[in-house]
Amino acid sequence: MCGIVGLFLKNDELRDQLGAMLTDMLVTMSDRGPDSAGIAIYGAEGDGLKVTVQSGTPDKCFAGLDKELGAALGQSVRMKVMDTHAVLTVPDGEGKNAVDFLEKKGLCVMGIGEAMEIYKEVGLPKDVAARFGIRNMAGSHGIGHTRMATESAVTTLGAHPFSTAEDQCLVHNGSLSNHNQMRRVLARKGFTPKTENDTEVAACYISSRIAEGANLGEALEGTLEDLDGFFTFVMGTKNGFGVVRDPIACKPAVMAEADDYIAFASEYRAFADLPGIENARVWEPEPATVYFWER
Amino acid sequence: MKTAELADAEPETSGVQTIDMARTELRQVNATLQAQNAAANQRKWTIENPRGSHAMAVGLDAPIEVTVKGSTGYYCAGMNKQATVHVEGSAGPGLAENMMSGTVIVEGDASQYAGATGHGGLLVIKGNASSRCGISMKGIDIVVHGNVGHMSAFMAQKGNLVVLGDAGDALGDSLYEARLFVRGSVKSLGADCIEKEMRPEHLEILKSLLERAGAAARPEEFRRYGSARKLYNFHVDHAGEY
Numbered sequence: 234m235c236g237i238v239g240l241f242l243k244n245d246e247l248r249d250q251l252g253a254m255l256t257d258m259l260v261t262m263s264d265r266g267p268d269s270a271g272i273a274i275y276g277a278e279g280d281g282l283k284v285t286v287q288s289g290t291p292d293k294c295f296a297g298l299d300k301e302l303g304a305a306l307g308q309s310v311r312m313k314v315m316d317t318h319a320v321l322t323v324p325d326g327e328g329k330n331a332v333d334f335l336e337k338k339g340l341c342v343m344g345i346g347e348a349m350e351i352y353k354e355v356g357l358p359k360d361v362a363a364r365f366g367i368r369n370m371a372g373s374h375g376i377g378h379t380r381m382a383t384e385s386a387v388t389t390l391g392a393h394p395f396s397t398a399e400d401q402c403l404v405h406n407g408s409l410s411n412h413n414q415m416r417r418v419l420a421r422k423g424f425t426p427k428t429e430n431d432t433e434v435a436a437c438y439i440s441s442r443i444a445e446g447a448n449l450g451e452a453l454e455g456t457l458e459d460l461d462g463f464f465t466f467v468m469g470t471k472n473g474f475g476v477v478r479d480p481i482a483c484k485p486a487v488m489a490e491a492d493d494y495i496a497f498a499s500e501y502r503a504f505a506d507l508p509g510i511e512n513a514r515v516w517e518p519e520p521a522t523v524y525f526w527e528r
Numbered sequence: 529m530k531t532a533e534l535a536d537a538e539p540e541t542s543g544v545q546t547i548d549m550a551r552t553e554l555r556q557v558n559a560t561l562q563a564q565n566a567a568a569n570q571r572k573w574t575i576e577n578p579r580g581s582h583a584m585a586v587g588l589d590a591p592i593e594v595t596v597k598g599s600t601g602y603y604c605a606g607m608n609k610q611a612t613v614h615v616e617g618s619a620g621p622g623l624a625e626n627m628m629s630g631t632v633i634v635e636g637d638a639s640q641y642a643g644a645t646g647h648g649g650l651l652v653i654k655g656n657a658s659s660r661c662g663i664s665m666k667g668i669d670i671v672v673h674g675n676v677g678h679m680s681a682f683m684a685q686k687g688n689l690v691v692l693g694d695a696g697d698a699l700g701d702s703l704y705e706a707r708l709f710v711r712g713s714v715k716s717l718g719a720d721c722i723e724k725e726m727r728p729e730h731l732e733i734l735k736s737l738l739e740r741a742g743a744a745a746r747p748e749e750f751r752r753y754g755s756a757r758k759l760y761n762f763h764v765d766h767a768g769e770y
Contacts, residue, residue: 343607445705480678481659482640482658482659482677482678483640485620485621485639485640487620487639500580500601500602500620501580501599501601501618501620502579502580502581502601503580503601504580505579505580515599515618515635515636515637516637517639517656519677520677522660
């Protein structure tokens with residue numbers, strides 16, 4: 234069992250409230266996944282590429298990291314430290330060099346993107362959200378996950394969301410049964426999962442399809458054909474938000490569309506505090522049916 | 529029951545007891561409702577601010593009427609006996625599981641396995657029901673004003689499932705003696721489920737159920753499905769059907 238939440242704003246006036254709305258939704262889903270939590274938030278873009286890194290010893294690893302990376306790239310780098318995570322903003326085109334440098338230093342790269350920042354840790358969702366100050370974050374859309382681990386260990390890297398390409402990330406409720414076979418197929422395409430986690434394989438699969446030219450909807454459609462197992466997926470891209478459930482659809486899902494937003498959650502409880510929910514269209518996404526929105 | 533348990537119930541002049549879940553724990557709400565019996569004076573209850581709570585109004589066993597002002601989560605009105613539970617929003621998975629008697633009405637949609645294993649009573653869903661509606665039903669009557677999802681009435685043994693809209697894949701798979709009535713299309717029939725002749729006695733049953741469920745449809749618009757009874761006993765020619 235896991236919990237998923239997602240929120241895609243249609244009204245920019247709510248941008249400053251995105252973090253608070255997502256945090257409340259995430260914390261409500263604690264019963265479904267108390268062992269770890271994570272959130273991807275799509276915030277302001279346009280001033281470079283954001284690389285989110287994680288360290289178990291942030292005091293030591295993050296001290297002077299922006300200057301070191303800046304010197305290595307020969308460019309100026311900005312850094313925002315949030316507990317065990319740091320977001321380093323590097324000039325466009327320097328993403329790969331930055332990732333190489335950071336990984337050599339032993340840091341875990343959680344994700345990279347013009348808009349996306351990822352925060353995930355082991356612990357109760359309310360504690361994880363508080364450590365990173367998610368409540369104060371602004372943005373256009375975001376997805377979150379509360380984890381009750383089944384397929385791999387309870388670790389920071391086993392928490393969701395998983396990002397396997399720029400500005401793309403995935404959260405999952407379920408378990409996949411053909412992920413080992415798919416792992417080998419994806420490795421040949423250059424999308425090698427870094428962890429033992431089945432969800433990361435699904436993220437790699439979707440990223441590989443998008444890299445091959447599929448749009449978000451087509452990539453999600455592909456999961457129905459090529460991934461075997463139980464899944465409710467919620468995917469974020471720089472400008473999009475998508476949902477798909479496997480044909481058996483055992484894993485719960487509910488969606489809401491209001492004038493100001495589109496929301497997804499594992500359970501209706503997570504919607505209870507959303508503004509205007511009483512007048513929103515609320516429905517259960519159909520099995521084997523792709524839903525996606527792009528701005 | 530101790531009077532203290534009723535402390536949060538607010539008596540109103542209309543005789544309706546109101547419990548606000550913003551101020552009352554779920555366990556206390558359920559304990560209060562479960563403590564009602566045939567001799568109870570307070571027959572009408574309203575639950576405010578359900579906020580998608582799990583296991584709302586479960587295990588009731590008295591001829592009381594409970595109105596839930598909003599949407600509920602998992603397992604609403606489970607194991608109901610005698611009571612009428614009216615949900616004004618939508619219901620999460622496992623609505624009215626194992627109902628014995630009474631009536632459960634949902635104004636919105638119901639998630640998966642609504643009415644599962646029910647032995648009796650009437651379940652009315654005014655919106656759509658998702659997958660596995662009426663799975664293993666054992667005597668309950670279920671009327672869905674909208675559509676039902678895949679694998680509905682799987683292994684259904686007894687009772688009636690009435691669907692005013694469409695049915696998803698594998699309707700009535702491995703069906704026993706439950707009667708299935710569908711007005712719209714059926715995406716596919718499950719193993720051992722076949723269309724059957726609609727006889728006068730079936731039209732009578734349907735007419736009565738539609739009336740009780742407040743459904744504006746004519747019995748003649750429905751088709752009936754039931755068990756071909758080929759899977760009751762193992763036959764090697766049917767091994768592939770299981």
